[in-house]
Amino acid sequence: MTALRCAALVVLALAGCKQEERAMRLDPPIAEAMDAVALMPDGIGGRPPEVHVAMGNPYRGNAYQISQGKRLYEWFNCRGCHADGGGGSGPALMDGWWRYGPDLVSIYVSIRDGRPNGMPPFRDRLTPEQIWQLTGYIQMMGAYSASAAAPGRNDRMFSRPSENRAPAAAPAPGQP
Amino acid sequence: MTRGRPAEDLRDTALAEVELTHGLARTWQTPSGFWGALATVDHKIIGRRYIATAFVFLALGGVLALLMRWQLARPESRILSPDLYNQVFTIHGTNMMFLFAVPVMEAMAVYLVPLMVGTRNIAVPRLNAFSYWMYLVGGVLLWVAFVLDMGPDVGWFAYVPLAGPQYGAGKRADIWAQMITFTEISALAVAVEIVVTVLKQRAPGMSLDRIPLFVWSMLVTSFIIILAMPAVMVASTSLILDRLVGTHFFNPAEGGDVLLWQHLFWFFGHPEVYIIFLPAVGMISSILPTFTRRPIFGYLPLVLALVGTGILAFGLWVHHMFTTGLPRVGESFFTASSMAIAVPSGIQIFCWLATIWYGRPVLKTPMLFILAFLFTFVIGGLTGVMVASVPLDTQVHDTYFVVAHFHYVLVGGAVFPLLGGVYYWFPKITGRMMSERIGRWVVGLLLAGFNLTFFPMHILGLQGMTRRIYTYQADMGWGGMNLFVSLSSLVLATGFLLFFIDAFRSARHGAPAGDNPWGAATLEWATSSPPPPYNFVRIPVVESASPLWDSPDALPVATGLRMDRRELLVSTVADAVPEARESSPGNSIWPLWAAAATTILLIASIFTPWAVVWGAIPVTIALIGWFWPKGTPEDES
Numbered sequence: 001m002t003a004l005r006c007a008a009l010v011v012l013a014l015a016g017c018k019q020e021e022r023a024m025r026l027d028p029p030i031a032e033a034m035d036a037v038a039l040m041p042d043g044i045g046g047r048p049p050e051v052h053v054a055m056g057n058p059y060r061g062n063a064y065q066i067s068q069g070k071r072l073y074e075w076f077n078c079r080g081c082h083a084d085g086g087g088g089s090g091p092a093l094m095d096g097w098w099r100y101g102p103d104l105v106s107i108y109v110s111i112r113d114g115r116p117n118g119m120p121p122f123r124d125r126l127t128p129e130q131i132w133q134l135t136g137y138i139q140m141m142g143a144y145s146a147s148a149a150a151p152g153r154n155d156r157m158f159s160r161p162s163e164n165r166a167p168a169a170a171p172a173p174g175q176p
Numbered sequence: 177m178t179r180g181r182p183a184e185d186l187r188d189t190a191l192a193e194v195e196l197t198h199g200l201a202r203t204w205q206t207p208s209g210f211w212g213a214l215a216t217v218d219h220k221i222i223g224r225r226y227i228a229t230a231f232v233f234l235a236l237g238g239v240l241a242l243l244m245r246w247q248l249a250r251p252e253s254r255i256l257s258p259d260l261y262n263q264v265f266t267i268h269g270t271n272m273m274f275l276f277a278v279p280v281m282e283a284m285a286v287y288l289v290p291l292m293v294g295t296r297n298i299a300v301p302r303l304n305a306f307s308y309w310m311y312l313v314g315g316v317l318l319w320v321a322f323v324l325d326m327g328p329d330v331g332w333f334a335y336v337p338l339a340g341p342q343y344g345a346g347k348r349a350d351i352w353a354q355m356i357t358f359t360e361i362s363a364l365a366v367a368v369e370i371v372v373t374v375l376k377q378r379a380p381g382m383s384l385d386r387i388p389l390f391v392w393s394m395l396v397t398s399f400i401i402i403l404a405m406p407a408v409m410v411a412s413t414s415l416i417l418d419r420l421v422g423t424h425f426f427n428p429a430e431g432g433d434v435l436l437w438q439h440l441f442w443f444f445g446h447p448e449v450y451i452i453f454l455p456a457v458g459m460i461s462s463i464l465p466t467f468t469r470r471p472i473f474g475y476l477p478l479v480l481a482l483v484g485t486g487i488l489a490f491g492l493w494v495h496h497m498f499t500t501g502l503p504r505v506g507e508s509f510f511t512a513s514s515m516a517i518a519v520p521s522g523i524q525i526f527c528w529l530a531t532i533w534y535g536r537p538v539l540k541t542p543m544l545f546i547l548a549f550l551f552t553f554v555i556g557g558l559t560g561v562m563v564a565s566v567p568l569d570t571q572v573h574d575t576y577f578v579v580a581h582f583h584y585v586l587v588g589g590a591v592f593p594l595l596g597g598v599y600y601w602f603p604k605i606t607g608r609m610m611s612e613r614i615g616r617w618v619v620g621l622l623l624a625g626f627n628l629t630f631f632p633m634h635i636l637g638l639q640g641m642t643r644r645i646y647t648y649q650a651d652m653g654w655g656g657m658n659l660f661v662s663l664s665s666l667v668l669a670t671g672f673l674l675f676f677i678d679a680f681r682s683a684r685h686g687a688p689a690g691d692n693p694w695g696a697a698t699l700e701w702a703t704s705s706p707p708p709p710y711n712f713v714r715i716p717v718v719e720s721a722s723p724l725w726d727s728p729d730a731l732p733v734a735t736g737l738r739m740d741r742r743e744l745l746v747s748t749v750a751d752a753v754p755e756a757r758e759s760s761p762g763n764s765i766w767p768l769w770a771a772a773a774t775t776i777l778l779i780a781s782i783f784t785p786w787a788v789v790w791g792a793i794p795v796t797i798a799l800i801g802w803f804w805p806k807g808t809p810e811d812e813s
Contacts, residue, residue, distance in 0.1 A: 020326035063346030152341025162422040
């Protein structure tokens with residue numbers, strides 16, 4: 001009974017740690033290795049860096065990292081083209097339709113290297129860690145299922161339900 | 177199905193003493209065993225649990241304080257990471273305010289008020305059981321979250337926008353807000369019980385001017401709780417709604433208001449200070465006559481000071497917000513009202529000094545704690561008058577000066593009297609005395625340790641050290657003083673450790689105490705130590721403000737209560753003239769189930785708003801079970 005309770009507590013602890021842990025600063029070697037994505041020749045899809053896997057994919061399920069991504073989304077004016085995810089001069093990010101595939105590596109490479117027809121590269125403006133934070137946030141915007149790690153609304157005018165009012169992505173009318 | 181009135185007369189008038197005590201014990205007892213312990217509604221058992229739990233939280237919060245002092249002992253220390261430090265100071269403050277200070281005062285009242293007013297159980301006793309479970313769950317929620325590295329990190333008053341949806345990532349602030357809900361529910365429940373107990377269940381003859389001052393202070397405190405706590409519940413619920421559902425209570429861009437949070441919080445938060453302080457001064461006013469061997473000096477001014485403080489408490493919350501850019505008129509008004517609070521506090525101080533002056537002081541441990549209180553609290557009160565003035569407050573806002581000030585007021589003003597109260601009432605609660613020799617050491621270590629720890633913080637604050645920083649650079653020149661403070665905190669911690677050791681040891685091996693070891697005058701000392709489940713064999717009749725001194729041989733008693741069901745005496749509000757015999761609910765497991773159902777609802781609503789809809793179903797079922805007639809004699813009207 002006691003052992004069972006302890007085990008349950010440990011499992012809970014591990015789950016809690018992952019979602020709420022806050023790593024303020026990465027070790028420099030890890031930060032460097034974060035950029036080592038293996039990309040498919042067509043530039044779509046690939047393998048995330050090994051260190052990313054070893055850390056347990058922190059940028060997709062960790063509330064703090066996602067909220068950092070959300071701040072970067074504001075600070076680097078992603079809204080200028082993509083609006084609040086609904087799309088403007090750039091494509092929508094929350095309709096579940098991805099031009100270059102929905103996986104993390106594709107989104108990462110899109111931000112880092114840019115894409116044809118207007119997406120600028122951000123490799124000189126953001127560190128790999130920041131690009132990963134942004135990637136995690138953007139993938140979450142277009143996810144079909146809810147996440148307890150999703151952030152709430154911002155303190156400004158509102159054009160869409162906040163991210164934690166999931167599911168965020170319902171295929172927009174007219175989209176395949 | 178209810179049993180009819182039995183043929184033989186089972187009222188206490190018709191029965192012999194032995195038969196009566198056995199019958200009463202059978203009627204009022206708590207069945208032994210696990211389920212009996214969970215189902216009890218005895219105010220003494222629940223009060224003991226409350227007190228013990230609150231002191232566990234005090235010890236845990238103290239460990240956090242030591243961690244912070246370890247981190248701050250030298251510049252650029254790396255004991256705690258910045259993130260962990262944020263959690264530690266938030267949980268220290270939240271824990272001490274919501275899980276220790278308020279509940280422990282209410283806990284003392286849950287135990288003592290029914291005894292002091294001479295009744296058999298607290299009013300609405302099942303709600304009392306429910307309130308304990310809610311309190312326990314709220315505390316466990318906070319600490320489990322901390323262990324899981326998702327403890328709140330937004331400060332104990334959780335200002336938006338830092339705690340709001342944009343900047344408070346994860347579920348940390350939600351856990352803080354929901355912990356507030358748990359403790360507020362429990363505090364409100366206890367407040368209602370105490371108001372009813374004091375107003376309607378006093379022993380015959382205990383008119384308003386004969387109520388012990390601790391009871392008066394708890395009555396005022398309970399009214400403050402009932403008026404103040406809803407504000408913070410509105411605030412924390414709005415915060416959760418903002419964070420989870422995306423409402424805009426605190427979003428200026430959509431017509432909300434950030435300052436609204438501060439107003440709602442401090443409209444509760446300042447009366448909160450008096451919710452903690454008034455019971456403490458009530459304890460002093462109740463303990464002091466015993467150790468000066470005379471009735472309290474100035475009973476009426478003391479009562480009026482309590483009531484006056486209670487009213488003024490609602491007129492000065494804005495002094496926490498002087499640096500938010502308020503209109504000048506507002507600042508001046510709240511400066512004046514903040515300084516006005518010194519008047520009732522001063523009246524009380526002078527009444528106590530006069531009591532000591534005209535009495536023959538007996539320097540036992542509880543009395544020493546009162547002297548320690550007088551010394552420490554006056555310093556805290558003086559810095560309080562200082563920070564009440566806007567120009568000075570603007571300088572020292574959010575510095576260690578304020579940290580020093582509120583520790584002086586809260587530890588000096590509330591914890592010292594509380595510990596004195598524990599030493600004083602420990603024999604009543606356990607039937608054994610605490611050690612007088614260790615008690616003197618405890619007072620000495622606490623008084624010295626406290627002043628050495630917190631007085632230098634005034635200077636650190638004036639030197640510009642801001643609160644809530646996790647470290648500082650060596651060239652700020654704060655290192656030496658901080659090291660001194662950290663070392664002194666060990667003295668303070670030793671005092672508390674010694675107190676806990678003494679309490680544990682004395683509960684088992686202390687010298688047996690009689691019914692009235694201190695020779696006190698109030699009704700709780702008229703029964704045995706510890707009191708039987710029914711408190712008094714016969715309800716005492718009160719003929720003066722110091723009944724045990726004025727009727728030293730035997731108190732007159734009221735008779736006519738039934739023995740075969742839980743029955744107590746209801747009396748009028750002002751003069752305590754007996755009005756009716758009223759049944760008191762028996763033991764029930766349903767408060768526990770209701771608390772469990774409410775827990776599920778509240779914790780799940782951190783994650784999804786639908787929890788409020790579906791969680792309401794088990795809560796409803798539990799409440800139906802709670803109020804369903806069980807066919808016991810207590811169901812008869």
